[in-house]
Amino acid sequence: MTDRLPRIGVLGIMQELYDHMIPGITERQAGYARRVADRLGDVADCVIGEPVKSRADAERAVRGFENDDLDGVLVVMLTYAPSLRVTRIFDRMRLPVCLANIQPDPAVTPAWDMDDMTYNQGIHGAQDTANAMVRAGLPFDVVTEDWQSDAFTERIDRWARAARAVTAWKTLKVGVFGYAMNGMGDARVDESALLRKLGPEVSAIAPGDLHRAMDSLDTTAVEDLMAREDERFEVDARLSKEERDDHARMQLAIEQILTERGIGAYSTHFDAIAEDGRFARLPMASASSLMAKGYGFAGEGDVLAASIVYAGHRLAGDGHFTEMYAMDFPSDSILMSHMGEGNWKVARADEPVRLIKRPLGIGRLDDPPTLLFRIQPGPATLASLVYLGGTDFRLVVAEGEVLDSQELPVLEMPYGQFRPASGVRGCMDAWLRAGGTHHMVMNLGHAAADWKVFCELAGIEFHQV
Known part of the structure; x- marks a missing residue:
């Protein structure tokens, strides 16, 4: 009854604005989300949704996670995105949530251009999104880490197991x-x-x-x-x-x-x-x-x-x-x-x-x-x-x-x-x-x-x- 890995939905959030600035950015950041999920493969069975760019996208993705009987939702900022597009889902969220405050590259380097700035600007999207969660009264965990580190995997493992336990409790x-x-x-x-x-x-x-x-x-x-x-x-x-x-x-x-x-x-x-x-x-x-x-x-x-x-x-x-x-x-x-x-x-x-x-x-x-x-x-x-x-x-x-x-x-x-x-x-x-x-x-x-x-x-x- 307890051997299976936690089943976690990965909700990647970005906005359409950047599609016009940087062609191919959606596919690039979706690949980043898949790499994050692969990194967590030993501690969680990750189900990756399509990148969310609108309120309708967000509500559709979360309904899918809930209908698939997942244990929790891992929110990843693929770029900055205004929180009002996801505020409503947090007001009625049934699954435990973790906000992964991460970015594709672990270090700022002199080689960065504006594209790199856009790829790695999730931190202020995380702040906007966390604010929406707090206003909604939604309990959530936060993990700020280099996503390629062992510490990131360990902390997500802890949250995912807690999410599995809390979700199981809700129907116990x-x-x-x-x-x-x-x-x-x-x-x-x-x-x-x-x-x-x-x-x-x-x-x-x-x-x-x-x-x-x-x-x-x-x-x-x-x-x-x-x-x-x-x-x-x-x-x-x-x-x-x-x-x-x-x-x-x-x-x-x-x-x-x-x-x-x-x-x-x-x-x-x-x-x-x-x-x-x-x-x-x-x-x-x-x-x-x-x-x-x-x-x-x-x-x-x-x-x-x-x-x-x-x-x-x-x-x-x-x-x-x-x-x-x-x-x-x-x-x-x-x-x-x-x-x-x-x-x-x-x-x-x-x-x-x-x-x-x-x-x-x-x-x-x-x-x-x-x-x-x-x-x-x-x-x-x-x-x-x-x-x-x-x-x-x-x-x-x-x-x-x-x-x-x-x-x-x-x-x-x-x-x-x-x-x-x-x-x-x-x-x-x-x-x-x-x-x-x-x-x-x-x-x-x-x-x-x-x-x-x-x-x-x-x-x-x-x-x-």
């Missing part, structure tokens, strides 16, 4: 099996505000639908899933065929429901499953494997966390649902874990992921097969989506590293120790003051700059701690 459906955990305030959100401001739509799923889907599954599909688990994981010999069969049915049934209803993220709450009375165990391993396939997930009916895990997949790859469990002051780190759900794609490369038989008192059901692993040491980033009321949202972000830390042999759920770059004391003081929630997404690597662009495009306050 988050399924909640049963109901959310009673009394858990930091996961509460006005669902209408979430839909209006950011896009995710919440869809309630009756536990009975899950039960019926489990009963209707083909035995071959269940056996195929267990065979794949045998190949991928170190399977606990204590797990019975009945336990594994039941777990596999839950995972396949959940995925079937998500697929049929167009749902990209989901949440289950242990009480909602347990109180139904028709289920033998909680779907712990299911959450781990579905996250590994690119679905957003959060426990306890937490729609906000499920949404941000989904965004984390598309922004930085392999979003991992987790929470801060306890502080370890001697190592200046925080133990990260949850009840048993975690994306096994962030597991240590030097240790097998284990599918274990695991007693669990929560829910008062039978033992749920659980995927157990330690998180890969190295750079990592945490992000928490906070609802502030009205249509205001904040993203609290912390960079740091997962330590190559001690084993905790009694802990039977995914875990790792995260050392914030700002230290436990500074990070937690700032996290709590910002209202950071107790459920969050972790991505391997330093991704704060990626989340910052994401927030700019989505209209979310960015707060790094």
Whole structure:
């Protein structure tokens, strides 16, 4: 679900005036736009529109980008062009925008003539165009760079991934099996505000639908899933065929429901499953494997966390649902874990992921097969989506590293120790003051700059701690 490159429309803007001054300039600058797109080929699948010279051209090009289900629009000034020709498209733009403040030649030289001045005068067109975007209230990113540099590719890569995540969010459906955990305030959100401001739509799923889907599954599909688990994981010999069969049915049934209803993220709450009375165990391993396939997930009916895990997949790859469990002051780190759900794609490369038989008192059901692993040491980033009321949202972000830390042999759920770059004391003081929630997404690597662009495009306050 997250392997494809972002699909980006390249909107090249110029004006007819220069066709009379410099014959062939349109073809020349169109070639420049193609070279820019080729330069970005490793980070984006670029769709190049014809050079835009009028309001009609601009509106036609953007309608085409939107109808082609692209992720964003990269605006490139091919020459100076008055912004009023594109102002209206910015007033109704649905796709995330980046203004590439670039020019064909990186340096001014004594050999330049007036033609060269015209080819390279995009900067004041960018100023006029950016002014129109600001007046329209359109969120956008800006990249000023030499387009042939690695820095340009890196910055457009960051924006394109953010655009892909934001665009996917606008049509995201988050399924909640049963109901959310009673009394858990930091996961509460006005669902209408979430839909209006950011896009995710919440869809309630009756536990009975899950039960019926489990009963209707083909035995071959269940056996195929267990065979794949045998190949991928170190399977606990204590797990019975009945336990594994039941777990596999839950995972396949959940995925079937998500697929049929167009749902990209989901949440289950242990009480909602347990109180139904028709289920033998909680779907712990299911959450781990579905996250590994690119679905957003959060426990306890937490729609906000499920949404941000989904965004984390598309922004930085392999979003991992987790929470801060306890502080370890001697190592200046925080133990990260949850009840048993975690994306096994962030597991240590030097240790097998284990599918274990695991007693669990929560829910008062039978033992749920659980995927157990330690998180890969190295750079990592945490992000928490906070609802502030009205249509205001904040993203609290912390960079740091997962330590190559001690084993905790009694802990039977995914875990790792995260050392914030700002230290436990500074990070937690700032996290709590910002209202950071107790459920969050972790991505391997330093991704704060990626989340910052994401927030700019989505209209979310960015707060790094």
